[in-house]
Amino acid sequence: MTQIININKQISDIFTLEIKNLKIEEGQIIALVGSNGSGKTTFIKTISQNFIYQKNTDIDLTSTYDVLQQVSNYGSVKLFDIALLLKNLYKKKTDLNKLFGFYELNNHKLKYFSNLSPGQQQRYKFMLLELLSGDILILDETFNFLDTFWRRKITKRIQSKIDQYKNVFIIDHNLETLKELCNRMIFLKGGKILEDTKNIKDIEQEKFDELVGSIELEPDFEE
Numbered sequence: 001m002t003q004i005i006n007i008n009k010q011i012s013d014i015f016t017l018e019i020k021n022l023k024i025e026e027g028q029i030i031a032l033v034g035s036n037g038s039g040k041t042t043f044i045k046t047i048s049q050n051f052i053y054q055k056n057t058d059i060d061l062t063s064t065y066d067v068l069q070q071v072s073n074y075g076s077v078k079l080f081d082i083a084l085l086l087k088n089l090y091k092k093k094t095d096l097n098k099l100f101g102f103y104e105l106n107n108h109k110l111k112y113f114s115n116l117s118p119g120q121q122q123r124y125k126f127m128l129l130e131l132l133s134g135d136i137l138i139l140d141e142t143f144n145f146l147d148t149f150w151r152r153k154i155t156k157r158i159q160s161k162i163d164q165y166k167n168v169f170i171i172d173h174n175l176e177t178l179k180e181l182c183n184r185m186i187f188l189k190g191g192k193i194l195e196d197t198k199n200i201k202d203i204e205q206e207k208f209d210e211l212v213g214s215i216e217l218e219p220d221f222e223e
Contacts, residue, residue, distance in 0.1 A: 001026045006058035017042045017191040029168040031178040034188035035213050044138050066134035070141045080109040086131040103127045118145035137168045175208045187211045
């Protein structure tokens with residue numbers, strides 16, 4: 001199954017996300033790359049229907065999304081209670097004690113999210129994804145604050161889960177990780193697609209850095 005995405009979303013007087021006839025085939029694991037402010041976050045918020053009004057967009061409105069966001073706030077609810085809520089909501093048979101153990105968070109089950117270190121927070125956010133049941137997975141800066149060991153462990157975990165999803169979108173700045181996980185790479189610049197390739201294995205670091213380029217200005221946007 002192929003979906004076609006069209007977005008013409010003006011964020012401010014100086015920034016518009018303009019995506020024309022982007023074809024997404026089922027089974028593609030897509031790396032979204034670009035400088036800070038190139039439109040990556042606005043793109044994933046739009047396709048995952050995180051904006052109230054989807055004006056000037058033609059996107060898939062039937063799929064559900066599991067999203068790991070850069071910024072999360074779980075308030076004054078203990079970590080175990082959040083996981084239990086999701087387990088019951090999505091009718092999962094997951095053993096929560098084993099899941100907390102796998103992510104080495106057993107000693108933190110009765111803590112609040114704000115009490116965790118940045119690395120522990122990132123592991124917990126990814127752990128919660130395992131309790132969801134969406135059609136499409138979006139990973140926004142999944143590996144922030146993770147050391148080499150956890151980066152490798154979560155990479156393997158992603159590889160073991162990819163077949164559960166119709167598509168996966170990954171935002172990251174590490175070329176080797178993207179080569180390992182993805183089969184397509186889309187470079188964004190100024191709210192538009194600069195380059196779109198399936199020949200990820202052939203991309204060299206110098207070319208990658210050149211296409212990512214310098215920092216741009218993408219206004220913070222909420223509808």
